[in-house]
Amino acid sequence: MATESSYYVPEQSRLPIFATIGLFLIAFGAANWINGGSSYVFFTGALTLATVLWFWFAAVIKENMAGLNSEQLKRSYVWGMGWFIFSEVMFFAAFFGALYYIRNFSVPWLAGEGENGISNMLWEGFENTWPLYVTPDAAAHGDTAKFIGPKDVIDPWHLPLWNTLILLTSSVTVHFAHVFLKKGERGKFNAWLGITVILGAVFLYLQAKEYYEAYQHLGLTLESGIYGTTFFMLTGFHGAHVTLGTIMLLIMLLRSVIAQHFKPNDHFGFEAASWYWHFVDVVWVGLFIFVYVLGA
C-alpha cells in the first residue's frame, strides 16, 4: 500500500461519456427491438461502444508504454479485474442457485412431495423426474400444454466430455503461454496462445453443434419447460463468456504478433484475459457436473 509519489490521474477524457451513450443505445435499442421495434438503435449502440472501448484500451496501452503507469496504478488494474471476475462469479451463482432450487424444492413440491406438495392438485399426474421430460403443464393438459418437455437430453459422455477436455486443455495451454512470456520467448508465447484461441473456437463450434442437435432432434429448447430453461440459460451464458474470452485472447495474440506488445515483466492485459479464461473454465467444470452429468 506504500504510495509512490506520482499516481497517474488522466486528464479529462471524452471516452466515458461516449461509452455511456453507446451503452444507453444498446440498452434502449435492445428493449425497443425485443418489443417489436427496429434493431438499428441496438446495433448503433454496439458499434459505438466497441469503437469507444477500442480507443479506451488504446489509450491505456499508450499510457503504459509511455511509462506513466506506476506500480501502484498497475495494482489498481489488477484489483479491478479481480473484483470484476468476482461479480461474474455471482452472476453465475444466481443461475446455479436457481437450478438448485428447482431440482430440490420446486419440482418435488409440484409433484406432491413435502410440505408444499398440495400444489400437485393443480398438476395432476405430474411426477418428479429429472430430466423433466413431462412438464407439469403437459402432465395436466396433454397436447394442449404450452410447455412440452424435451424428448431427450444431451448425453454428457459425448460432446460435453470432449468440450470439457478441450477447455481444461486450453487452461493449461494458456498457462504455458504465460510461462514463456515470462521467460521472454515470444515465439513460443504466440504459439501456445494461438493454440488456446483455436481450442476456444473449437469449443464454441462443438457447443453450437450441440445446440443444433438439441433443437433439431431432441426437442430440447428454451420453451421446453424448466429443463430447457436452465440448460440453455446456464450453458448459453457460459458460451457467451467463452466467446468474449476467446475474443480477448485473440486480441492479446494480435497485439503480440502485430505490435510486439507485452514484456516479460509487464503484461497485465494478457494476464487479465488469462484469468478470465481460467474463470470460464472453472464455470464449465461446474456446468459439466451439475447440468450435464447430474442432469442426464
Added chain:
Amino acid sequence: MAHGPQAGLKRWLYTTNHKDIGTLYLWFSFAMFFLGGCMALVIRAELFEPGLQIVQPEFFNQMTTMHGLIMVFGAVMPAFVGLANWMIPMMIGAPDMALPRMNNWSFWILPFGFAMLASTLFMEGGAPNFGWTFYAPLSTEYAPPSVTFFIFSVHILGASSIMGAINIIATILNMRAPGMTLMKMPLFVWTWLITAYLLIAVMPVLAGVVTMMLMDIHFGTSFFSAAGGGDPVLFQHVFWFFGHPEVYIMILPAFGIISAIIPTFARKPLFGYSSMVYATAAIAFLSLIVWAHHMFTVGMPIAGELFFMYATMLISVPTGVKIFNWVSTMFRGSMTFETPMLFAIAFIILFAIGGFSGLMLAIAPADFQYHDTYFVVAHFHYVLVPGAIFSITAAVYYWLPKWTGNMYNETMGKVHFWLAFIGLNLTFFPMHFVGLAGMPRRIPDYALQFADFNQMASIGAFLFGAAQVVFLFNVVRTVMGGKKATEQVWDNPQGLEWTVPSPAPYHTFSTPPVVR
C-alpha cells in the same frame, strides 16, 4: 495535472476528478430525491381521504413502484457513492480515485438509465406498476410492455453500481497514504469498503433475476412459471438474495457517517473503534443469509422459517453494538448541537425505532399478521428516512463547508432539521398503528376507520417535503457564498480531510501525507 478544471459543460462531461464526480453524484441524487419525493406526495395526497379522488388505481401503482425504484437506486445509492467519491480519497490521503475514467463512466450511466426508466411513464400501458420488488408473475405475465425498458435500465444501473464499487475497493485497498493501515482508516472508509463488497456480490444477482424475467416474458422460458416446472417463489428468493444485502448497502455507509459526526460534536474519540469495524463486517455477512425473512408468508418449509427468523434476529447484536458505541461516545462528552449533530442524534434514536419494528417483523409467527400491511411500510421508512436520508443530510451539512469553503446558515439548518424531524414522525409513526390494525400497503383506497391517521401522515409528508426545499435553498446559498469556513471548520475534528484548506483544492494529496 497541475491545472484546474476547464470551464463550462465540458468540465462535467469529461471530468476525471473525484471531487467533480462526487458533486455530480450528489446533485443527481438530490434531483432524484425531489422526483421520488413528488411521487410520494402524489401517493400521500391520494391517501389523504378514503375513496378515490386524485389518481386512478393504475397510476397509483405506477407511483408506488417508481417512488421506490427512484429513491433506492436514484436517491440513496448515488448519494452515498457521491460522498464516497468526495471523501474517501481525502480521508485516506490519495490523489484521486484509483480508476478515474471508469469513475466518470459509472456516474454518467445514471442519468441515462433513469431517463430510460422515467420514460416508461409516457409509454403505452404506463410505467412499471408491480411494486419496486417486481414480484413475478405480476412483473412477467401481467406486466405492461414497458417492463422490457425497466429490465434494461436495471441492467445498466447495475453496471454503474458494480463499476463504482470496484473503483471504491481498488481505491481503499491500493491508494492509502503511507502509515494509513486498515485499522486506522476512518469508519466511513471501512463501511464503504464492506458496502462495495456487498454491491459486487449482489448486483450481479439482480442482473440475473431481471434476465430471468426477460427470458420468461419474451423467450418462452419457465423460470417463474409452475406450468413449465419453475416457481414464482424462485423469483422472490433470487430477488431478496439481492434485496436484503441491498438494504444494508443503503445503511452501512450511514453508520460510517454517524461515526464521523458524533465524535466531532461530542469532542471525544469514537468509543470502540475496532468493535465498530467487526460489527460492520458481521452485519454484512449476516445480510447475505437472511433474505427469506421477507417471504415468511409465502409457504416455506418450517425449517426455513426458523432459520431465517433466528439469523435475522442475530443482526440486532452487531447493530446493538453500534448504537451502544455511539451513545457511549456521547456519554460525558462536551456536546454541542449544530445541524449535523442534530441529524446524527435523530438518526440514532429513530433508526433504533426502525430496528425494533424490524425485530418485531423478524418473528415469523407474528409476521403473518404484519405482512404486507402499513406496519412494514412504517418499519422500512423508519430505517431509510431517518437512517439513510438523515445520515446523508448530516454528511452534507458536516462536509459542505469543506467542499465549498463557506459555512451554511445554521438557523436555516436547524429549521430544516425540526421541520424534517416533525414531518417524518408525523408521516410514518401513525403508519405503525394503521398497519397493526390491518391496513394493507399499495392500495389507493382504505376503510374509513384508518382516515384520521392517514390524514396525519399526509400532512406530515407535505411538511417533510417543505423541509427539503429549505435544505435545497440552504445548500444553494452556501455554494454561492457566505461566511468563510476555516481549514478545520469544526472544533478539532479528526481526519485528513480537515488538514487541507476549505474549499478543498481541486487536487488534494498529489504527494501523499504521512500518517502517524
